[in-house]
Amino acid sequence: MKNLVILGAGTSGTMMASHLVKKLPKKEWNITIIDQYKTHYYQPGFLFLPFDIYTEEQVKKTGSKFIPKGVKYVQEKIELIEPEFNKVVLQDDKTLNYDILIIATGSKIAPDEIEGMEGPEWQKSIFDFYSYEGAKALRDKLREWKGGKLVVHITEMPIKCPVAPLEFAFLADSYFKKKGMRDKVDITYVTPLDGAFTKPKATKALHHLLEEKGIKEVTSFNIERVDYENNKIIDYADTEVAYDLLVTVPTNMGDELIERSGMGDDLNFVPTHKHTLQSKNHDNVFVIGDATNIPTSKAGSVAHFEAEILEENILRYIEGKTLKEDFDGHANCFVETGNGKALLIDFNYTQEPVEGTFPFPGVGPLKLLKENKMNHLGKLAFRWIYWNMLLKGIPIPFVSSKMSTKGKRIEQTA
Amino acid sequence: MKKLIANREIDVNEEGYLIDFSQWNREIGEGIASNCDIEMTDKHWEVIEYLQDKHLKEEALSIRGIKKSGVINIKEFYALFPKGPLKTSTLIAGIPKPKSCI
Structure with missing residues (x-):
């Protein structure tokens, strides 16, 4: 055997x-x-x-x-x-x-990689939502939080699900609106990247959404340490961002x-x-x-x-055959944008996310790089798909492992 | 596109990064640095050589990597190449802008 x-x-x-x-x-x-x-x-x-x-x-x-x-x-x-x-x-x-x-x-997550992050304020005023325990502790905090400066922060790349911190910022905006306290919360998005996301077209679309929701952006911020005594994060260029509640994505x-x-x-x-x-x-x-x-x-x-x-x-x-060089880096991610809407991005090693329809060219029903309610329903439906199909290795209909360019608005570069 | 650096026509991309490393020499580096208002010192060159060496070995560049480089610590790196140090230093080194980001 x-x-x-x-x-x-x-x-x-x-x-x-x-x-x-x-x-x-x-x-x-x-x-x-x-x-x-x-x-x-x-x-x-x-x-x-x-x-x-x-x-x-x-x-x-x-x-x-x-x-x-x-x-x-x-x-x-x-x-x-x-x-x-x-x-x-x-x-x-x-x-x-x-x-x-x-x-x-x-x-x-490895919060101990950054000085002051996993210190006495961990899960008191500094939280993560990349672990079950962290997400639960943050939920309890948000239930009673009276408002102030909320900083959503990425420590360094790469991270699991690079859109999640953006989604967190969007969902926070709608959460506080629903609670009738959005005016008491100042949201800032702090990232080591030079824009909202890692690919140009998606960055543009997501930047627009951040602006629309009144979320401030601090980019190219490479954190050096958390000054938990004075409630601020400090980067290597000595830029400081003050917080009352820090939601960080620690080093992965x-x-x-x-x-x-x-x-x-x-x-x-x-x-x-x-x-x-x-x-x-x-x-x-x-x-x-x-x-x-x-x-x-x-x-x-x-x-x-x-x-x-x-x-x-x-x-x-x-069987002793040559391996297929078939994996193209294909990723397909729903991005929750709050208020019951989401957008969808589909990309691979070489093709950045663009606008279009998915999975049926010209039809959808999902829209690429555009917010709509259908995308949000798609994201929620995915939990069922995950437990009942994905883990069992049942293929998801109409979605292939290699990225398709059909139904996408791809600009031809000469 | 072409750009005149240190009196030579060099192929660069839209962000000004060299497309062909074989066109690079110290004078070109010097020329790019002066456009960025940086006066090159021995320490600057030591960092540039480290970055070029990493690039030739196809090893990814990151702020974390700088920490472990043994050449410089991150504070000094920011002091030598203010604002985005990785972006500026790779520009001067004639190598591609690092894709630290996925």
Whole structure:
């Protein structure tokens, strides 16, 4: 028997288990998935939790429920990967040999990377919403907050779901409007980028929305430290931004396991071929989702598109065929803009988000880079799709893993 | 597009970044720096060489990377190249503007 081992039972790992259990012959392959945590979180829901749009129950379920039959689920901490020996070491020095390894250990916040962030004011006046605990603590804070300066801040790139902090700012605007206290809240969006987003056309559209909602922008802000005693963030150019309530996206890093195993870059992300998803240093190690260092968004949609291509490449690897260089960096993200509306962006390594219709060219019903109610409904529907289709490896109709340019207004460059 | 820098015609993109690194030399760097009101010192050149070396090795540039460079700390980096230090220093170094952003 041969062993395929998946590290991490989050979005990517669970999807890979669902895909591969259907494809690998049971007589030849054992599939094992390892994760130390019991709970599977619907991470996109962390955006809605602080505003009481989603409840706690809507964003978490028991992880084992989603592991398909025929896959062995081990709930244990992973101590070390020893790629030279094709071996994974678990707690209590138990070891597991593999023929193929899939790393799907994700990324998480590292607030201790910035001086003063995770200090005495953490979860008092300084919050994150990228963790379940953080989003919940922030919800409790917002319920009783009387207003003041709200600063929504990104520490450094890359981050998981790069549109989430913008969505947070938009949703905060509608939340305080609904509470009848928008005039008591001053919202500022602070980013290390030189605009609202990473791609020019989307930046323009999103900048316009920020302006429309009276949200101020501070750009090119590379934070040095949080001065929690005087309620301000300070950057390397000595620019200061004062806050009463700081909602920050801390540095995002890959799991410490990657660092312990000496397999990561500065941020513990695993160097990965951006078109095949094979790790750069070991042929039988593949990487998917937030754990990779590839230059695309760290997002569930990306993991979903990657999973389809990785499934094929693993089968090709087993058969000794050349891997397909098929992954194009495709990302597809709903951007909540508040007041029951959203916009949608669809892009890849080379094509930035543009206007158009999705998924049916000229029809929609979703509109690219334009706000509408249908897009918002699409985002809400996605929670159901996530639990019931995505994790089970059921393809989403009409949405292909490679980006399509149909229905998009693409300017031709000469 | 073409731009006249240090009396030579150089190929640049719309933001002024060199398209072809082989057209770069110290005088070109000096010329770009003076357009940015920066007077180059040995420390400036040391940083430029570090950035060019990273670029040739195809390693991504970031503020975090500067912290670990051993050449300079971030405070000094901002002092040498005020405002957007990575943007300005890569412009002078004749290498592409870093895409720290996805």
